[in-house]
Amino acid sequence: MRENLINLAYLVAAVLFILGIKGMTHPRTAVRGNRLGAIGMLIAVVAALLDMHVVRYEWIIAGVVLGAGIGTVMARRVQMTDMPQMVALLNGFGGIASTLVAGAALVETLALAADVPLQFTIATAASGLIGAVTFWGSLVAFAKLQGLAGDIRIKGAQMFNAALLALTTAFGVWLVIDPSATWAYWALVVTASILGLSLVFPIGGADMPVVISLLNSYSGLAAAATGFVLNNNALIITGSLVGASGIILTNIMCKAMNRSLTNVLFGIWVPSEEAASSDEVYAGKVKAAHADELALLLEGARRVVIVPGYGMAVSQAQHAVRDLVLMLEERGVEVEFAIHPVAGRMPGHMNVLLAEADIPYEQMKEMDEINPTFEQTDVVIVIGANDVVNPLARTNPNSPIAGMPILNVDKARSVIVIKRSLSPGFAGIPNPLFAAENTLMLFADAKKGALDLMNALKAA
Amino acid sequence: MELLVVSLTVFVLAIFVGFEIITKVPPTLHTPLMSGSNAISGITLVGAVISAGAQISLLTTILGFLAVVFATINVVGGFVVTERMLAMFRRKD
Numbered sequence: 001m002r003e004n005l006i007n008l009a010y011l012v013a014a015v016l017f018i019l020g021i022k023g024m025t026h027p028r029t030a031v032r033g034n035r036l037g038a039i040g041m042l043i044a045v046v047a048a049l050l051d052m053h054v055v056r057y058e059w060i061i062a063g064v065v066l067g068a069g070i071g072t073v074m075a076r077r078v079q080m081t082d083m084p085q086m087v088a089l090l091n092g093f094g095g096i097a098s099t100l101v102a103g104a105a106l107v108e109t110l111a112l113a114a115d116v117p118l119q120f121t122i123a124t125a126a127s128g129l130i131g132a133v134t135f136w137g138s139l140v141a142f143a144k145l146q147g148l149a150g151d152i153r154i155k156g157a158q159m160f161n162a163a164l165l166a167l168t169t170a171f172g173v174w175l176v177i178d179p180s181a182t183w184a185y186w187a188l189v190v191t192a193s194i195l196g197l198s199l200v201f202p203i204g205g206a207d208m209p210v211v212i213s214l215l216n217s218y219s220g221l222a223a224a225a226t227g228f229v230l231n232n233n234a235l236i237i238t239g240s241l242v243g244a245s246g247i248i249l250t251n252i253m254c255k256a257m258n259r260s261l262t263n264v265l266f267g268i269w270v271p272s273e274e275a276a277s278s279d280e281v282y283a284g285k286v287k288a289a290h291a292d293e294l295a296l297l298l299e300g301a302r303r304v305v306i307v308p309g310y311g312m313a314v315s316q317a318q319h320a321v322r323d324l325v326l327m328l329e330e331r332g333v334e335v336e337f338a339i340h341p342v343a344g345r346m347p348g349h350m351n352v353l354l355a356e357a358d359i360p361y362e363q364m365k366e367m368d369e370i371n372p373t374f375e376q377t378d379v380v381i382v383i384g385a386n387d388v389v390n391p392l393a394r395t396n397p398n399s400p401i402a403g404m405p406i407l408n409v410d411k412a413r414s415v416i417v418i419k420r421s422l423s424p425g426f427a428g429i430p431n432p433l434f435a436a437e438n439t440l441m442l443f444a445d446a447k448k449g450a451l452d453l454m455n456a457l458k459a460a
Numbered sequence: 461m462e463l464l465v466v467s468l469t470v471f472v473l474a475i476f477v478g479f480e481i482i483t484k485v486p487p488t489l490h491t492p493l494m495s496g497s498n499a500i501s502g503i504t505l506v507g508a509v510i511s512a513g514a515q516i517s518l519l520t521t522i523l524g525f526l527a528v529v530f531a532t533i534n535v536v537g538g539f540v541v542t543e544r545m546l547a548m549f550r551r552k553d
Contacts, residue, residue: 010506017500018477024493025484027549034492034546037500038539048506054513059525063512067532074533075540083491086541090498094534097504100527104511104520111516119464216494220501228467230507236467237474242501244478249490341487348490352545360552366487 002052009047010234016040017238021245027361044234080356081313084345088141088212091219095134098222099189102127102229106185116179123228125172128185129192131222136196138215144200145208145345152201158266164195199265206426207264209346210253214261217246249347256341256367258393258404278430282422285435288443294416295456297440301378303334305370307407308350309343311384311419317446318357321383324454325359331457336363338370338380338407340388367407377412381453382433384418384446386425389433401427415439418449492545499538505531 017040023033049060078086102124109116143149154160171188174181203211220242227235254261298304306325312318325335337359343350351364374380382389392399393406409415410433417434420443424430433439442449485493508531511524 013503017503018481020500021478021485021493021497022481024489024496025481025486027486027489027546027551030489030492030549031543031546034496034539034542037496041500041503041505041535041539044503044506045509048509049513051510051513053510056513056515059512059521060509060528063508063525063528064532067529067534068536070529071533071535071537072540075537075544078541080545083495083541083545086537087491087495087498090495090534090538093530093537094498094501094504097502097508097527097531097534100523100530101504101507101511104523104527105507107520107523108511108514108516111520119467213494216498216501219498223501223504224471226504226507228464228471230510231463231467232506233467233470234506235503236471238500238503240471240474241478241482242497244475245482245493245497248479248482249494252487252490339487344491346491347494348487348492351488352491352548355545355548355550358548358550361488361549362552364488 002050006047006050007233009043010232013040013044013047014234014237016043017241021241080353081316083349083352084208084212085142085145087346088138088145088215091212091215092135092138092142094219095131095138095215095222097131098127098219098226099131099135101226102131103185103189105229106179106182110180110182118176120229121176121179123225124185125175125188127222127225127229128189129168129172130218130225132189132192133196133199134215134218134222136193137200137211137218140197140200141208141211141215144205149201151204154202157198157202161195161198164191164198167191168195202266203264204426207257207259209342209344210250210257210259210261210264212346213246213249213253215246217243217250220244220246252341253347256405258401278422278424281430281432282435286422287440289416289440291442291452291456292460294440294442294453295460297414297416298328298333298379298453298457299331299460301333303377304328304379304381305336305338305374305377305409305412307338307340307380307382307385307389307409308354309383309385309388310345312446313344313350313353314384315446317383317450318353320447320450320454322357322359324450324457327454327457336365336370338367338409339364340367340385340407343385343388367405371408374408374411378414380409380412380415382409382415382417382419383450386419386431387427390425390427390429390431391433392429392431400429409433410436410438413438416442418442418444418446420445488549492542495538495545496542499535499542502531502534502538505535
């Protein structure tokens with residue numbers, strides 16, 4: 001009876017999680033969705049506390065208090081620009097928790113039961129593998145995003161990884177054949193940990209949005225595997241929801257970057273054929289302008305679209321940009337933001353940064369929605385973005401970014417590019433947009449450029 | 461074996477539900493979606509709580525305790541940071 005009630009409570013929690021994620025389909029309902037999820041979690045934890053096996057509470061209370069303290073401090077202190085690092089860490093913690101729970105369940109089952117079912121050992125091995133890869137991979141992703149580690153590429157890394165995976169699988173098989181061999185589980189965790197490190201170390205900084213999304217998916221799958229270990233449907237349902245979510249985001253990121261998942265995972269960059277040198281593209285054609293001239297251009301505009309890139313986040317320019325937008329709107333100019341899916345360091349990152357600067361979400365337009373409107377746009381202001389507005393993706397089939405979906409800003413009447421220099425973006429290629437006839441460069445960092453434009457507009 | 465089939469059924473159906481709902485989340489909310497779904501993937505906390513409270517051996521208690529700490533950081537950190545982000549999204553007034 002008690003067990004049935006507990007399982008019903010888990011079912012209620014799972015339903016609340018689904019409704020919670022459903023709430024995320026609109027900004028209006030998202031806050032409520034998040035709270036539904038939190039209530040679901042509370043119900044699930046209370047149900048777990050009522051489990052017959054739970055006889056002591058001191059370690060549970062100590063762990064929850066410690067974890068809640070650390071989690072709250074992290075969540076309150078983190079800067080919005082650092083959100084990718086935060087999510088990477090949280091992914092990792094979820095993964096390692098699954099690994100530890102599966103390990104504990106193995107020891108418990110061996111102590112209590114005579115025979116161990118096949119499902120149990122297979123799921124335990126899966127949970128150990130995915131959880132450990134998620135944890136160490138996430139720590140590397142965190143270190144890279146935080147600027148603590150660079151890209152390390154070793155020749156033969158793929159062979160090394162294949163060997164590690166084979167070894168990990170061998171330990172898993174051993175565990176399945178002889179469930180009493182707990183050493184095999186911990187050996188599996190060790191090799192999977194090394195695998196997590198060596199999988200993410202070679203992946204470049206530009207590919208981090210894909211990696212975080214994928215690790216997000218893994219953290220869900222680890223929870224689902226643990227659900228199979230414990231025969232707990234709440235874990236299975238929740239884990240597979242998160243697994244699906246991460247896979248969808250991974251796919252979106254890969255498409256937006258024009259990268260195949262295999263290339264990202266193996267750190268492969270397709271070398272560009274005959275990429276034009278920057279001299280050929282830029283020589284004598286780039287027009288630098290002063291903020292005063294640009295203010296005149298903006299004054300005469302009816303519709304302005306702003307394209308923010310990661311450069312805007314780096315120089316914390318979002319508030320200066322917001323002030324510029326308000327000033328334009330005061331003058332009756334219609335202003336919208338065009339947001340490329342990989343504009344930040346993780347899916348949707350740029351939207352959060354703009355929301356932080358009080359830009360209403362209706363003003364943030366996604367790529368497919370805004371692309372047809374550039375022809376009717378008087379001025380586009382590109383702030384700290386590069387590859388995502390490079391027309392070569394459309395025009396040159398030999399370019400390394402050929403086929404990558406871009407914002408067609410070159411179709412607008414005039415383009416203002418705020419950028420510190422003509423240095424290339426992650427793709428490492430020059431951008432003909434900067435040399436286009438209708439483009440004017442404002443050489444400044446994003447924040448100073450936006451402030452200069454605003455002051456010039458005020459004076460005009 | 462019977463149990464496994466039931467579990468697999470739940471697993472597969474939940475993946476379909478996930479795909480159906482999540483493809484409807486607009487790109488604007490992808491970061492909160494990630495941190496929020498991340499928070500609920502801390503559901504492992506359920507298993508961690510049972511291990512930490514079951515008193516089978518010192519080893520399982522330690523493993524359970526560590527898992528409770530990590531999973532709670534995941535859960536609480538995830539929900540709090542998602543709440544913080546979502547509170548910033550506002551309509552044009």
